Amino acid sequence: MPPMPPITQALLLVNVAVFCLDLALGGMLSQFMALWPVQGPFFYPWQVVTYAFLHGSFSHLFFNMLGIWMFGSELERIWGGRRYMEFFGASVLTAAATQLVMSLLGGWHNPTVGASGGLFGLLLAFGMMFPNRTIMPLFPPIPMKAKVFVALYGGLELFLGVTGTASGVAHFAHLGGMLGGWLMLRYWRGQPPFGSNGRGGSRRRF
Template sequence: MPQLPPVTKALMLICTAMFCVQLLFGSWLEGLFALWPLGSGLFMPWQPLTHAFLHGDPLHLFFNMFGLWMFGSEIEMIWGRKRYWHFLLASAVAGAVAQMLVSLLGIPMGPTVGASGALYGLLLAFGMMFPERIIMPLFPPIPMKAKIFVVVFGGIALLSGIFSPTGGVAHFAHLGGMLGGWLMIRYWRGQAPFPSRRRR
């Protein structure tokens, strides 16, 4: 069972506190801080970040916080606070950008909330760092290697986004989070599409 390092703990507390505030001021808070489509007239430049701190219902909050603890805690202890925070930020914003780009295709979409983009970035990082680690997801409750887990959930997000783009779940934000996390790791390693980073 992973420990609860400071950044992961702080994010879990902030998201839980924000959800409690949503129960009191839901419509006002979501109108200002949820991620709205670009053509809605409600989009604000801070929403690609702030949407990650809001959640739609208790189960949405629970599963995202459970995943943040399950996958993020060990990664934070290995990377350190600064790199871990930068990675979460890149994944969350990349997920938001992916969702906004899809909304430009004319598919009707409501506001997007949740830390799922950042969480899917963590899933990818965990699978890359511990590919042979056996994990037991809550759904489906089948033990599998981390690398298989990442492929399965990435594939589900892709197929769901293609066949059910208006189903109420931001599937392309999940995929965008994975992409953002992958690009961040490539950047740190000095791999394409980024220039190599020579040590001085």
Template sequence: MPQLPPITKALMLACVAMFCAQLLFGPWIEGLLALWPLASGHFLPWQLLSYAFLHGDMLHLFFNMLGLWMFGSEIEMIWGRKRYIHYLIASALAGAVIQQIFVLVVPAGGPTLGASGALYGLLLAFGMMFPDRTIMPLFPPIPMKAKVFVAVFGAIELVSGLTGRSGVAHFAHLGGMLGGWLMIRYWRGQPPFPPRARRR
């Protein structure tokens, strides 16, 4: 079981605190901070990040915080606080942007909320950093290598997003993975970004 480093701990506490605020002031909090479609008339710029701190129910919160702890803790300890925060912001922003594009094509009236976009970005980073590490997901409880786990869950999100409207923001999840992948490519100086000068 990983330790709980400071940024991961702070994010978990912030999400729990916001969930308590939702229980007390649900409609007002969600109207202000959830990610509303552009066409709804309720969209505000800060929602591109604030939506990640809200959750739909206790189960939603529990699984996202479990994933943040399991995958984010080790990544934070390796990358350090600054790079870890930048990565999470990139994943959450990309998840919000891709979801907004999707709901422009397939209109939806409700808001998007949850840390899943950032979490899927962390899953991608974990799979890239530790591709051959064996992990045991809760669903299904079958041991698999991290790279296989990421590929399977990415494929499930894509198929689910294209074939049905379950109320889950599948394209926010995929957007989080895309944002994380682009951030890692940027740090490495790999296409579509120009090579980065090496420090001497």
């Protein structure tokens, strides 16, 4: 396999390091770094970024890092480090904004942690750029085209979020990450809602 590109490698290392530090401190980092609802007393502006580096369990960390490695590595090789970071950051921020809005509307008071918003943005981009690439997901272990995998996961997240199934999982944050990734691709391509040509007219197309 080719070497892991530097930004993807850095994301994995930072997430693992923060997880270990949080364990050593008995979960104290969540008080300041997790994404708390805006209507509560623990919200701080920087949490819209720092929440993506915290994880609630080893399995949560493992599957998020596995996904970033699987889908992010190839995207970084194509885009380069700067665009990759822009895209990942946009997905993380949009996921945070979505979760904050839903927490406010739903009266939720629990914090949100995890890089899943950024991962779901990467997943969407992978499906859009390599729609016919055959992948083997862990769940279910059935070969399928990337575009089918993305559509299934997006639909499942919407269903689980609307029905309230699997409580404790930030389904709307996942969808927000996909939305942020989609908007970023549209921006790069100069497509609506950013204009048919406009600022994206001279940009590389993806």
